[in-house]
Amino acid sequence: MTSPIEPQALKAIATLQRPGKPDLLQRIVDLFKSESPAAIEIIRRGLDADDLQAVGNAAHGLKSSSAYVGARILSERCRELEAAAREENHPACHALGDGVEELFDDSVEALDLYMAKVA
Amino acid sequence: MSLVSSQALQMEMPSVQRERPVVLHVDDDIGSLLMAEGALEEAGFDVLHAADGKEAIDMYRSHEPDLVIMDAVMPVMDGFDAIKGIRKLPGGLHVPILMITGLEDLDSITRAYDEGVTDFLTKPVNFYILPYRVQYLLRSKLTADALRVSQSKLDNAQRIARLGNWEWCLGNQSMSSSREFGRVMGLLEGQVVDNWDEFLDRIVDGDRQSVRVMAEHAVDEKQPFNIEFCVPDLHGESTRRIRLEAEPYCNESGECTHMMGTIQDITERTNAQKQIHDLAYFDLVTGLPNRAQLNEQLRYTLKLAKRNQGKFALLFLDLDHFKQVNDTLGHDAGDALLKQVSGRLVGVVRGGDMVSTTSENIDFDEIESPHTVARLGGDEFVVLLSQINRAEDAARVAERIAKSISTPYDIGEQRVSVTTTIGISVFPADGVTTEVLMKNADIAMYHAKESGRNGYQFYSRQIHEQALARFSMESELKNAIENEQLTLVYQPKVNLDDGSVSGVEALIRWDHEIYGTVNPTEFIPLAEETGLILPLGRWVLCEATRQMQAWIDGGLEPIIIAVNCSSVQFMRSDMITDINTAIAYSGLDPHLLEIELTESLLFKDIELGIRSLRDMKALGIQVAIDDFGTGFSSLTYLKRLPVDKLKIDRSFVKDLGVDAGDVAIVSAIITLSHNLNLTVVAEGVETRQQYDILHGFDCNEAQGFLISHPMQADEMQQWLIRATNRVERKVS
Numbered sequence A: 001m002t003s004p005i006e007p008q009a010l011k012a013i014a015t016l017q018r019p020g021k022p023d024l025l026q027r028i029v030d031l032f033k034s035e036s037p038a039a040i041e042i043i044r045r046g047l048d049a050d051d052l053q054a055v056g057n058a059a060h061g062l063k064s065s066s067a068y069v070g071a072r073i074l075s076e077r078c079r080e081l082e083a084a085a086r087e088e089n090h091p092a093c094h095a096l097g098d099g100v101e102e103l104f105d106d107s108v109e110a111l112d113l114y115m116a117k118v119a
Numbered sequence B: 001m002s003l004v005s006s007q008a009l010q011m012e013m014p015s016v017q018r019e020r021p022v023v024l025h026v027d028d029d030i031g032s033l034l035m036a037e038g039a040l041e042e043a044g045f046d047v048l049h050a051a052d053g054k055e056a057i058d059m060y061r062s063h064e065p066d067l068v069i070m071d072a073v074m075p076v077m078d079g080f081d082a083i084k085g086i087r088k089l090p091g092g093l094h095v096p097i098l099m100i101t102g103l104e105d106l107d108s109i110t111r112a113y114d115e116g117v118t119d120f121l122t123k124p125v126n127f128y129i130l131p132y133r134v135q136y137l138l139r140s141k142l143t144a145d146a147l148r149v150s151q152s153k154l155d156n157a158q159r160i161a162r163l164g165n166w167e168w169c170l171g172n173q174s175m176s177s178s179r180e181f182g183r184v185m186g187l188l189e190g191q192v193v194d195n196w197d198e199f200l201d202r203i204v205d206g207d208r209q210s211v212r213v214m215a216e217h218a219v220d221e222k223q224p225f226n227i228e229f230c231v232p233d234l235h236g237e238s239t240r241r242i243r244l245e246a247e248p249y250c251n252e253s254g255e256c257t258h259m260m261g262t263i264q265d266i267t268e269r270t271n272a273q274k275q276i277h278d279l280a281y282f283d284l285v286t287g288l289p290n291r292a293q294l295n296e297q298l299r300y301t302l303k304l305a306k307r308n309q310g311k312f313a314l315l316f317l318d319l320d321h322f323k324q325v326n327d328t329l330g331h332d333a334g335d336a337l338l339k340q341v342s343g344r345l346v347g348v349v350r351g352g353d354m355v356s357t358t359s360e361n362i363d364f365d366e367i368e369s370p371h372t373v374a375r376l377g378g379d380e381f382v383v384l385l386s387q388i389n390r391a392e393d394a395a396r397v398a399e400r401i402a403k404s405i406s407t408p409y410d411i412g413e414q415r416v417s418v419t420t421t422i423g424i425s426v427f428p429a430d431g432v433t434t435e436v437l438m439k440n441a442d443i444a445m446y447h448a449k450e451s452g453r454n455g456y457q458f459y460s461r462q463i464h465e466q467a468l469a470r471f472s473m474e475s476e477l478k479n480a481i482e483n484e485q486l487t488l489v490y491q492p493k494v495n496l497d498d499g500s501v502s503g504v505e506a507l508i509r510w511d512h513e514i515y516g517t518v519n520p521t522e523f524i525p526l527a528e529e530t531g532l533i534l535p536l537g538r539w540v541l542c543e544a545t546r547q548m549q550a551w552i553d554g555g556l557e558p559i560i561i562a563v564n565c566s567s568v569q570f571m572r573s574d575m576i577t578d579i580n581t582a583i584a585y586s587g588l589d590p591h592l593l594e595i596e597l598t599e600s601l602l603f604k605d606i607e608l609g610i611r612s613l614r615d616m617k618a619l620g621i622q623v624a625i626d627d628f629g630t631g632f633s634s635l636t637y638l639k640r641l642p643v644d645k646l647k648i649d650r651s652f653v654k655d656l657g658v659d660a661g662d663v664a665i666v667s668a669i670i671t672l673s674h675n676l677n678l679t680v681v682a683e684g685v686e687t688r689q690q691y692d693i694l695h696g697f698d699c700n701e702a703q704g705f706l707i708s709h710p711m712q713a714d715e716m717q718q719w720l721i722r723a724t725n726r727v728e729r730k731v732s
Helices: A007-015 A024-049 A052-068 A072-086 A090-098 A100-118 B030-042 B053-063 B079-088 B106-115 B130-161 B179-184 B196-202 B205-221 B267-281 B291-308 B322-329 B331-350 B391-405 B434-450 B461-482 B520-530 B533-553 B567-572 B575-586 B599-604 B606-619 B635-640 B650-654 B660-675 B688-696 B713-731
Strands: B022-026 B046-050 B067-071 B097-101 B119-122 B163-169 B175-177 B225-232 B239-250 B256-265 B311-320 B372-377 B380-388 B409-411 B414-416 B419-427 B456-458 B486-495 B501-512 B516-518 B560-564 B593-598 B622-628 B645-648 B679-682 B701-703
Touching (some): A007 A024, A007 A100, A024 A052, A024 A100, A052 A072, A052 A100, A052 B030, A090 A100, B022 B030, B022 B053, B030 B046, B030 B130, B046 B053, B053 B067, B067 B130, B079 B106, B097 B106, B097 B130, B130 B163, B163 B179, B175 B196, B179 B256, B205 B225, B205 B256, B239 B267, B267 B291, B291 B372, B291 B380, B291 B434, B311 B322, B311 B391, B322 B331, B331 B372, B331 B391, B380 B391, B391 B419, B419 B434, B434 B456, B461 B520, B486 B533, B486 B713, B501 B520, B501 B701, B501 B713, B516 B520, B520 B533, B533 B560, B533 B713, B593 B599, B599 B622, B606 B622, B645 B650, B645 B660, B650 B660, B660 B679, B660 B688
Parallel strands (some): B097 B119, B501 B560, B560 B593, B622 B645, B679 B701
Antiparallel strands (some): B163 B256, B225 B239, B372 B380, B486 B501, B486 B701, B501 B516
16 A cells, blocks of 8 residues: 655654754644644535535645645545535535545654654 | 937846756656655755646746646646636746657647647656756747847847848848837838838939949949938828848858848938038028138038139128117117028029029038028128129129118118128239138228218229229110210221122211221120120111111112121021011011121020021021131031121231232132131222232222211211212223
């Protein structure tokens, strides 16, 4: 099974680290973990309320932030969801949106493993 | 020089480069901001953050960053509207904006580009590369800034110099040019001239062709060229003077592909130069050329006269008692008088086909007639008559000047009278340098003053007396014609075969109470010069025909009366009308009238001669060629001329029997004449020997002292009666 995280992305972030500054990678990962649940909540509520624009916007943001931390699968799912939301494809939105939280949890688990390893 | 306008200069100033350039990063994703911040700060930038478009505009306004990184999709205000807003802010037009967008979002890329995005990066952004991209954009912005500053400086320099540059592509005739080019050419803002023909169309009609030809020549020769021309100004009210400079540009194979050059508005400069020239060469009070200009003109005239062996005259004059006018009426009145005097002098010189130089006409090449009226200062003037035939021409002008100047002037409320005294020097008789001629004209003027004012005097006494003599003869002749003091004398011609009278020639005589008998060779040229020949000629025709008719009425056999005709009469007056009038008044049979013309006269304008002769022949009049053999007759034309008689010149007749050559010529003329069916008359026959030789050659008629001297009319009548009786006796 493919890993939900691509370590190259995380290595790339580490290269941006400036000496004497707070740990950039840790901050990005922490940000991802703390900000993403709000976006996922918006997606869930949006799907419940049939507000596809809110779903699209939240998916757009999550698409970028997940991509930066190497969460390829989650990012790809968000891209598809954003596209479905823009096309107002309700069935596709529901089908794609339902699995986002699970993919996020997988990603966080893999990120934590990676961070423990590099710490 | 005047200030063009007080408007402040508007131009791009070079931007001050910050030590650490400031980047404004606009993204709603905090992670992105953090990662970019790390990379950018590491690369030497200061980074500002904004979470949406609205915040971005506020940040831009307060911090004026050097570059903006902009996310496309954001809450509150998206990236597109933010860019629109920033572009409208001061300094926002040229700030580089790098947009971060999704790869899939092609429509938004186009939209962003239209809003003025400088460059794009796709997500996920490679933050490692980002600083390099930012660096590159900043560098190109600096280059663009520098270019704008440079362009702006150039525009300003061109505007200040009223100089535009242009390029003409010879391949498709297209033209490109700077902004100032349009202004110099008098184009409206936004109007462009984008091909060569349009450019030429803007040039005034009189100059267009020379610019076209000059440019084509320069292209053919691959040579630079320059030319000046005029274009109508923006309002079309006047023209601006433009100087164009151009150089050809060739490709590697030596083919001329472009002309490049400049145009400059030189109107002000040209006007200033003209003003400087006017100040240096023209008198401020009268507008006449001043001493400096006169000297130049004089040098030029002298050079020309030496080369062409011509004559010219200097008239030096001042106003008699001008000082009194100045003292009593004031300097303003004095100036006003000088102006009026100038006007009259110019008028006199211009009259009689003389044109003066005035300040409107300063270009030496353009002076139509080189006669000059100049003011030396004070009340002194000089008239330069740069081409005269005789000294009398100068005297004539001097008389006209004296007469014109002495007519009273109205100065304000005052009526003022002045007179002038004129001294004349003539080249080459009175000097061959400008200095001597000026000095001698001045001296002549003082001599004239000594002998009473309001007159003129030549420097040379001899010239003066000759001129006076001719003048007085001219007026005497005029009186003589008006008062019919001229008389005609008559000299008979006889037929050589039987001695009978064939006709008489009328000859003019002027017996003057003081001069005595004046020779026609003296007064006929004078009459021709003055035009008096026309009334004189008319009188001779009328008197001669009247006399002949009177003799016929008195019982004499009708014979031919011959009248001489001058070239001036023949070419200028309506001879036929004069002849008709004479015939009508006298009632003489036209066949009895013979007009004698010299051959040189006829050959001056052979076609006109033939036409006039035909008209005379149509009236039935006889025509004789006088003094034959002295001119350069063309035998071809002689055949075409409708004449009846040739009169062999007396010079050939004189040496008949002495000079074998003359015998041959006379014999040849007679043979030729007979072959052309012309009657031949020998003039100046004085001896029996000449008479016999002519008779032997079959010459038809003879005239001369041997037969008779010219006689008064009554004497002639007696002679004719006696001659008729003689012949009748012979016959019977």
